Amino acid sequence: MDVAFPDYDYDAELLSLSDQHKTDLFLFNSSHNLVRARGVSQKIETPLSAKTFQHDVNKVFDAEQRKGIDNPILVGAIPFDLDQPCQLLAPKWSERVKPFSADFPAFKDKDFSHQIINHAFKPDHTGFVNMIEAALLTLNHDDLKKIVLSKILELTLDRSVDIPRLLTNIMGQNPSAYHFSVPLESGILIGASPELLIRKEGNTLYSNPLAGSAKRSKDLQEDRRASHALQQSKKDQYEHRIVVDAIRSALIPMVQSMKLEAQPSLISTPTMWHLSTQIEAILAKDSELSIFDVIKQLHPTPAMCGTPTGLAHHHISALEPHKRGFFSGLVGWCDAQGNGEWAIAIRCAEVASNKVRLFAGAGVVPDSCVESEWRETSAKMQTMINAFGIKGFNNDD
Ligand SMILES: C=C(O[C@H]1C=CC=C(C(=O)O)[C@@H]1O)C(=O)O
Numbered sequence: 557m558d559v560a561f562p563d564y565d566y567d568a569e570l571l572s573l574s575d576q577h578k579t580d581l582f583l584f585n586s587s588h589n590l591v592r593a594r595g596v597s598q599k600i601e602t603p604l605s606a607k608t609f610q611h612d613v614n615k616v617f618d619a620e621q622r623k624g625i626d627n628p629i630l631v632g633a634i635p636f637d638l639d640q641p642c643q644l645l646a647p648k649w650s651e652r653v654k655p656f657s658a659d660f661p662a663f664k665d666k667d668f669s670h671q672i673i674n675h676a677f678k679p680d681h682t683g684f685v686n687m688i689e690a691a692l693l694t695l696n697h698d699d700l701k702k703i704v705l706s707k708i709l710e711l712t713l714d715r716s717v718d719i720p721r722l723l724t725n726i727m728g729q730n731p732s733a734y735h736f737s738v739p740l741e742s743g744i745l746i747g748a749s750p751e752l753l754i755r756k757e758g759n760t761l762y763s764n765p766l767a768g769s770a771k772r773s774k775d776l777q778e779d780r781r782a783s784h785a786l787q788q789s790k791k792d793q794y795e796h797r798i799v800v801d802a803i804r805s806a807l808i809p810m811v812q813s814m815k816l817e818a819q820p821s822l823i824s825t826p827t828m829w830h831l832s833t834q835i836e837a838i839l840a841k842d843s844e845l846s847i848f849d850v851i852k853q854l855h856p857t858p859a860m861c862g863t864p865t866g867l868a869h870h871h872i873s874a875l876e877p878h879k880r881g882f883f884s885g886l887v888g889w890c891d892a893q894g895n896g897e898w899a900i901a902i903r904c905a906e907v908a909s910n911k912v913r914l915f916a917g918a919g920v921v922p923d924s925c926v927e928s929e930w931r932e933t934s935a936k937m938q939t940m941i942n943a944f945g946i947k948g949f950n951n952d953d
Pocket residue numbers: 704751766767768769830858859860884902903915916917918919936
């Protein structure tokens with residue numbers, strides 16, 4: 557189904573939100589699909605690692621089909637830790653249409669701004685330094701090759717956040733990202749992720765892992781220098797290669813063919829440069845694998861966790877003072893015909909009224925430098941700081 561894009565009044569037409577529905581709308585927008593959903597017909601909270609997971613999904617799809625929906629969908633979020641409950645639902649209402657182009661004046665909401673009343677990093681700078689130093693020691697004395705460690709920034713803002721306005725700002729400022737707004741029990745998970753874990757169209761799989769990062773600069777020359785240095789950086793190339801190798805090894809047993817770029821390319825968001833690899837693969841003939849079977853083999857990749865996965869996961873639980881929940885998990889949708897798209901929940905925030913939590917992680921390898929990882933995670937948070945219209949906050953502190 558195609559949609560035309562007239563000059564929208566963003567909150568009335570674009571997001572079709574009346575006041576009482578401001579926060580219960582699920583939205584996922586990529587350059588391939590825009591999925592919107594509302595209301596709960598059925599829920600799935602089973603962890604992805606549970607044996608009954610696919611059975612529970614099939615049961616929900618069957619029940620929706622018995623109600624007369626030809627190709628029902630599931631939308632929601634999958635946590636970082638596969639043993640934790642998912643928040644997936646078959647919505648009461650949904651539509652899948654041509655994606656938004658975010659290049660409208662309506663998306664440039666310059667008057668949208670917030671002030672910070674309180675802020676706290678978890679861990680704080682000292683705790684972060686200790687955490688990365690402990691990781692570096694482990695990297696030297698263990699089989700661990702890479703670990704991704706994160707921090708959270710907790711904000712209290714001067715007023716409750718208007719979610720549709722935040723979403724339009726996110727889209728306007730980051731037109732080529734995966735935009736999402738996912739109502740969860742703890743608040744709204746909302747953001748502009750640059751990273752695709754998996755898109756499945758029939759038997760074709762697409763993935764776009766990122767790893768290796770540099771902060772962008774407003775100064776053109778400095779910006780070019782940063783991108784060039786990233787491309788030349790052995791440390792970042794190594795960090796990236798670990799992710800691509802893991803995805804390739806996980807896909808090989810499932811697919812009949814795979815195309816992937818020999819060298820990573822550079823991609824940019826408005827705030828960051830990244831090393832990126834596009835991967836395309838065709839599932840083996842007569843494959844009965846669902847998109848969740850594929851996700852189970854891939855997630856969490858070394859771009860979110862580390863390598864080897866189990867060991868990195870163990871050290872993350874021991875070193876990080878916070879529970880990630882859905883941060884660095886997945887957000888997206890899938891249908892009963894086996895299509896779907898799941899982006900990684902980064903460059904995002906969890907918002908509950910005027911309380912906001914931002915998340916950012918960075919890959920740590922033996923050549924990592926503690927202060928650079930602090931600055932990199934702060935730079936990654938700038939995507940959401942800008943979307944909230946927060947000015948003059950130096951989040952390097
Ligand atoms: C974990 C995050 O970034 C990942 C994605 C791209 C580059 C990354 C890096 O260079 O460390 C991270 O693996 C985040 O943005 O919070």
